[in-house]
Amino acid sequence: MKSNSSFDLVSSERRNFLRCSLWALPPIALSAWALPRTTWGWQSTSGPVINVRDKGAKGDGTTDDTSAFKAAIEALPSSGGTVSVPPGNYIIDAMRAINLRSNMLFQLAPTATLTAIPNNSPRSHVIKVWNCTNVRITGGRIVGERNAHSGVGGEWGYGLNIQASNHVYVSNMHISDCWGDGIWIGAIGPDHNATPSTDVTIDNVISINNRRQGLSIGPVDGVVIKNSTFSGSNGTKPESGIDIEPQAQGFARNITIDTCTISNNHGTGMEIHYNVSGVTIKNCTFQGNAGYGLMTADNPSQLTITNNTFTGNGLVGLTIAGQTSHVQATGNTLTGNSTRYVHNAAKALTSSSSGNPAQHKTDLRVDPGTSDVNLSNNKF
Known part of the structure; x- marks a missing residue:
């Protein structure tokens, strides 16, 4: 789903399909809440550290602290620096957002929370990283305003929105209760000519109970995306943990999803759609999603799906559909899927040329329109 208004509608084709069946930064000084270097991969050196409290932030759970965050960010020199956020509950106007800039570390204490003020808009952002380079965000929590949202339309209330930016690293953050996606990573610009985001890492992030998606990638x-959890998406379709869907705006290339948990989403655990290539999904767990565990549709290509576990999903654990091509699915464990259609289990066995003599259609489905799909050493 596009972050720009011209891409606000999800294609009816995709939704019908669903019904039927997600560096080297310049050195910047660390503040008192820095994690060990071995965890951060971050080097301590010179550069100003601006504490948001010194710019007037209260963190008392009542005061609108948006202007204080803006003042702290604007106080950094163009050469870079750190904005530090001590423990507290900081109230943020998501209609204005915290707009990060290039060459900065945005460092939140583990118990620092950014809580969005309720609004009635279809679109809002707690943190925006737009047209930036060399940005690191670490620690803290983002709590969206879905529970007190006074509007009824739209699905674009973001916790963290990254667009047309490069060299961005997000770590050790908890994001929940957003009106739309917990995290969006994508582009700015028109169809076929948008500026994509490049070199973005999401590490050890939990995105849970968001209304549309835990993570969307344009x-x-x-x-x-590594060591992260995307769980409990519910409220407006597709309700997936991760959705890779650049649509006509551009291409999504060279994506790795590693050691993640995608669970208990009201839709499919993970979706991959058209204009997508070069995706590796490994060492992940897809569990308890109401739809498919992992579904490819439209025409993505060059997919590697290896050493994952698919269990207890409402529909088929792994579905390779549409005109998906050039897929390697190997070493996966698939068991106890299609829980919404247990009555199909008795007729689920079929032969396969993959080297797995007895595959369960309830666990793995490869549609006729796909091509160059290689299956090996999967366990059922």
């Missing part, structure tokens, strides 16, 4: 080139 046009990008070079994204790594």
Whole structure:
């Protein structure tokens, strides 16, 4: 789903399908809440550290602290620096957002919370990273305003929105209760000519109970999602943990999803759609999603799906559909899926040329329109 208004409608084709069946930064000084270097991969050196409290932030759970965050960010020199956020509950106007800039570390204490003020808009952002380079965000929590949202339309209330930016690293953050997606990574610009985000890493992030998706990925080139959890998406379709769907705006390329948990979403655990290529999904757990565990549709290509576990999903654990091509699915464990259609289990066995003599259609489905799909050493 596009972050720009021209891409606000999800294609009816995709929704009908669903019904039927997600570096080297310049050195910047660390503040008192820095994690060990071995965890951060971050080097301590010179550069100003601006504490948001010194710019007037209260963190008392009542005061609108948006202007204080803006003042702290604007106080950094163009060469870079750190904005530090001590423990507290900081109230943020998501209609204004915290707009990060290039060459900065945005460092929140583990118990620092950014809580969105309720609004009635279809679109809002707690943190925006737009047209930036060399940004690191670490620690803290984002709590969206879905529970007190006074509007009824739209699905674009974001916790963290990254667009047309490069060299962005997000770690050790908890995001929940957003009106739309917990995290969006994508592009700015018109169809076929948008500026994608590049070299973005999401590491050890939990995105849970968001209304649309835990993570959506639009046009990008070079994204790594690792050691993270995307769970409990519910409220407006597709309600997936991760949705890779650049649509006509551009291409999503070179994406790795590694050691993640995608669970208990009201839709499909993970979706991959058209204009997508070069995706590796490994060492992940897809569990308890109401739809498919992992579904490819439209015409994505060059997919590697390896060493994942698919269990207890409402529909088929792994579905390779549409005109998906050039897929390697190997070493996966698939068991106890299609829980919404247990009555099909008795007729689920079929032969396969993959080397797995007895595959369960309730666990793995490869549609006729796909091509160059290689299956090996999967366990049922």
